[in-house]
Amino acid sequence: MKTREERVKWFMEDRFGLFIHWGLYSIPARGEWVRSFERLSIEDYQPFFEEFNPDKYNPREWAKAAKAAGQKYVVLTAKHHDGFCLFDSKLTDYKATNTPAGRDLIKEYVEAFREEGLKVGLYYSIIDWYHSDFPKYGDRQHPMRDNEEFKDEVTDFSRYVSYFHGQVKELLTNYGKIDVLWFDFSYDDMTGEKWEATKLVEMIRSIQPDVLIDNRLGGNIKLAEPEVYAGDFYSPEQIIPVGGILNENGEPIPWEACITLNDHWGYHSRDLNYKSPKQVVRTLVECVSKGGNFLLNVGPDARGVIPEQSLAILAKVGKWLDKNGDSIYGCTASSLAKPEWGRYTQKGRFLYAHVFDRGIGPIYFQGLKGKIKKARLLADSSELKVEVPWMAEQYSDIESGAFIHLAGAALPDEMDT
Numbered sequence: 001m002k003t004r005e006e007r008v009k010w011f012m013e014d015r016f017g018l019f020i021h022w023g024l025y026s027i028p029a030r031g032e033w034v035r036s037f038e039r040l041s042i043e044d045y046q047p048f049f050e051e052f053n054p055d056k057y058n059p060r061e062w063a064k065a066a067k068a069a070g071q072k073y074v075v076l077t078a079k080h081h082d083g084f085c086l087f088d089s090k091l092t093d094y095k096a097t098n099t100p101a102g103r104d105l106i107k108e109y110v111e112a113f114r115e116e117g118l119k120v121g122l123y124y125s126i127i128d129w130y131h132s133d134f135p136k137y138g139d140r141q142h143p144m145r146d147n148e149e150f151k152d153e154v155t156d157f158s159r160y161v162s163y164f165h166g167q168v169k170e171l172l173t174n175y176g177k178i179d180v181l182w183f184d185f186s187y188d189d190m191t192g193e194k195w196e197a198t199k200l201v202e203m204i205r206s207i208q209p210d211v212l213i214d215n216r217l218g219g220n221i222k223l224a225e226p227e228v229y230a231g232d233f234y235s236p237e238q239i240i241p242v243g244g245i246l247n248e249n250g251e252p253i254p255w256e257a258c259i260t261l262n263d264h265w266g267y268h269s270r271d272l273n274y275k276s277p278k279q280v281v282r283t284l285v286e287c288v289s290k291g292g293n294f295l296l297n298v299g300p301d302a303r304g305v306i307p308e309q310s311l312a313i314l315a316k317v318g319k320w321l322d323k324n325g326d327s328i329y330g331c332t333a334s335s336l337a338k339p340e341w342g343r344y345t346q347k348g349r350f351l352y353a354h355v356f357d358r359g360i361g362p363i364y365f366q367g368l369k370g371k372i373k374k375a376r377l378l379a380d381s382s383e384l385k386v387e388v389p390w391m392a393e394q395y396s397d398i399e400s401g402a403f404i405h406l407a408g409a410a411l412p413d414e415m416d417t
């Protein structure tokens, strides 16, 4: 079996992925937590099951958009917390096959993205607000958490655990090679062995030894010797870790920041607080400059369409990557300190300077005096002059630094937003 380092190799090179949150909650269009936030019962939510009919669902279009955006892998919610399955599971009736959609939507998804050459991932919620053996009363996020009706209900948690393991087995058996399994999430005492996580991961690895697993089964990936189920990468959410992620020995570990494009994961019709393409590009640069990945989320609507605002942003990011992808793919953190004017990414002897704030003078490179063989603007390969500027004596670090003159070069990140 491969080591974690070998397993994550492609992932650490690919750097940029698409996260897709899609399910029944795209109909109420108030985000994927709607059942819990609004304390909706299964019956309250049932109309969405009965009308789920994404007539415009065409995962090939999703895959084309992701590819054009420069994304190399994708993760879709096969089942979110509401328990609804986009796949044709034999273990439940609460699935797309039994809605007006009438078919296995995961199958089409997997095939479409593979065809575009992207690596394919599945998100699976460990939390399940539909399954009758998942505790309701007292569970702090369950929609029925304070409903007296469930106070004395007797449930058999082991039945839920076998359902969970059984569905993971289906997902790993029926859809060919799966590249990422994204479990979500452990909390309170619902963690680790409560999910029989060691057994689960052994089963997963026996079917698909190379699949990457996130760190939300409840282990501690920062241990020098993490649990079997601690996962292959750390998954910070809506935040980029200040100095990357290190384990307890101070060694960098793989990580992937997942971030929404507006302020919700699932489709929200009134949330128009979209990030700009420039912010998205800078976020991607920031992740790579700290040795991490960026999983950018979209929430398609009830008809299966990715909101046009999201598509427009993805397209612009793709345009930037088309010219500047060499500074992202296969790159990682530089050992040089973060420069005043932006960030570094690095690939072997190539140092990429992402100039966020060009100021008025030449760009200064601390510690690189005499070490820059040549400098080019990545977007068009044009020459940039490495030179000691006039009045250089006013720079205190002149002894060790180098300067690159940008003159009138248009920086690619200065895109209209």
Ligand code: JFZ
Pocket: 032, 033, 184, 185, 237, 258, 265
């Ligand atoms: C979870 C989900 O609840 C959410 O709907 C979405 O799918 C997101 C990607 O993941 O949200 C979490 C999970 C874990 C924490 C916070 C939000 N956490 O551990 O702080």
